Amino acid sequence: MIDIRFLGGAREVGRSGILLDTGVEKFLFDYGIEVQDNTHPIQPDIRLDGIFISHAHMDHSGFIPDLYRRGYSGPVFMTPPTADLTSILLRDSLKVQKKRGDELHFMLNDIKKAERHIEFMEPGQRQEFSVSNAEFFHAGHIPGSVLTLLESKGKRILYTGDIKFIDTALMKGAFSEFKDIDVIISESTYSYGNHPDRRGLEDELKKIVQDTVYNNGIAVIPAFAVGRTQEMLIILSKLGFPVFVDGMGIRATEKILKHQKSVRDYKTLKGAFDRATKVKRDRMRKEVIQNPCVIITTAGMLNGGPIVYYLSHLWKRQDCSLTLTGFQVPGTAGRGLMDTGRYDNGEVDLRPQMKMNFLDFSAHTDRDHLLEFYKKVSPEKIILIHGEHTDDFSKDLNGMGFDTVAPGNGEKISV
Structure with missing residues (x-):
């Protein structure tokens, strides 16, 4: 039997962590934080044989340094793009935690210690252990993201991490040609519905930008640093308008461009980034907002970063637009703006008069594509995590003939 214990990310989105105990070896799949309130997963015994990280987002990788602070000295496996991106995101996360006055569970030295134990694994590469082996497969979520297939004691367990099956402008869709899978541990972020057509979203974004700039306004696009x-x-690369990039998205793009195979169209991304003007100080921001243009800036959920400057200076301008392009977590300034029309990040409180838009450019797969994947792979068991509707989705899947469970944090399932 293999015991699977859910340390975090069960019946919730955030602080993912899954412990697999084969009886001979112990492995950890992801180890992240809840970004909004800095809560962490259950802390496992540090006697582990390996850690596998699906991608760089902090809800999947943000608590790795705590393991090394507590004495773990083994390997942490991830793709090279994930390693580069995790490095900058962990440092930024620590800076944000200090600024908010959060309880600090690790320091910069612990981040550096974790980085010294990183072992690169590329998709298609297999890592052998005494009775187990693990392999990565392209996940389509963000650059460097992977699914992890663990084989041990005659069982094949597939952990999806975060996945996107359709092609986007940035990423190729996830690999899905799996056979003889016993268990899928699956994200279910959007198990309750489907996403709008991607091409239609792209066209809508272009129209918003064109209308704004043609009317002498500024199109402000808050975006996550990695992926969005x-x-x-x-x-927006072929519209011909001046494009400015601000915030941590600059460094993230520089890191991603080091890994040509991590994106679908490296040449177009590099050309677009080379042509864009990088904004790095307030004096330059003052100059940027003097003329019609497009500004892509962090933070994607409006809690901090350069977006605060732009909203503070443009909020009264009805000729400008603000387009949110990603999910706004409850409790964030972005969600508050969507729900009430008021922007309040704890430092700035105002009601923007800009034209407001929300476009669902999700990097997660949706309900129909999850169902298609499960039918295609036909696993013996599906374990649903990383979602707020796992119980309902589990009931739906069981009604379709799948053997499905939706565990809670701290629960253990034996397979």
Whole structure:
């Protein structure tokens, strides 16, 4: 039997962590934080044989340094793009935690210690252990993201991490040609519905930008540093308008461009980034907002970063537009703006008069594509995590003939 214990990310989105105990070896799949309130997963015994990280987002990788602070000295496996991106995101996360006055569970030295134990694994590469082996497969979520297939004691367990099956402007869709899978541990972020057509979203974004700039306004696009910033650059690359990139998206794009195979169209991304003007100080921001243009900036959920400057200076301008391009977590300034029309990040409180738009450029797969994947792979068991509707989705899947469970944090399932 293999015991699977859910340390975090069960019946919730955030602080993912899954412990697999084969009886001979112990492995950890992801180890992240809840970004909004800095809560962390259950802390496992540090006697582990390996850690596998699906991608760089902090809800999947943000608590790795705590393991090394507590004495773990083994390997942490991830793709090279994930390693580069995790490095900058962990440092930014620590800076944000200090600024908010959060309880600090690790320091910069612990981040550096974790980085010294990183072992690169590329998709298609297999890592052998005494009775187990693990392999990565392209996940389509963000650059460097992977699914992890663990084989041990005659069982094949597939952990999806975060997945996207359709092609986007930035990423090729996830690999899905799996056979003889016993268990899928599956994200279910959007198990309750489907996404709008991607091409239609791209066209709508272009129209918003064109209408804004043609009317002498500024099109402001808050975007996540990893994944969304790069996708926005590609989509808007051929419109011919001045494009400015601000915030951590600059460094993230520089890191991603080191890994040509991590994106679908490296040439277009590099060209778009090379043509864009990088904004790096307030004096330059003052100059940027003097003329019609497009500004792609962090933070994607409006809690901090350069977006605060732009909203503070443009909020009264009805000729400008603000387009949210990603999910706004409850409790964030972005969600508050969507729900009430008021922007309040704890430092700035105002009601923007800009034209407001929300476009669902999700990097997660939706309900129909999850169902298609499960039918195609036909696993013996599906374990649903990383979602707020796992119980309902589990009931639906069981009604379709799948053997499905939706565990809670701290629960253990034996397979």
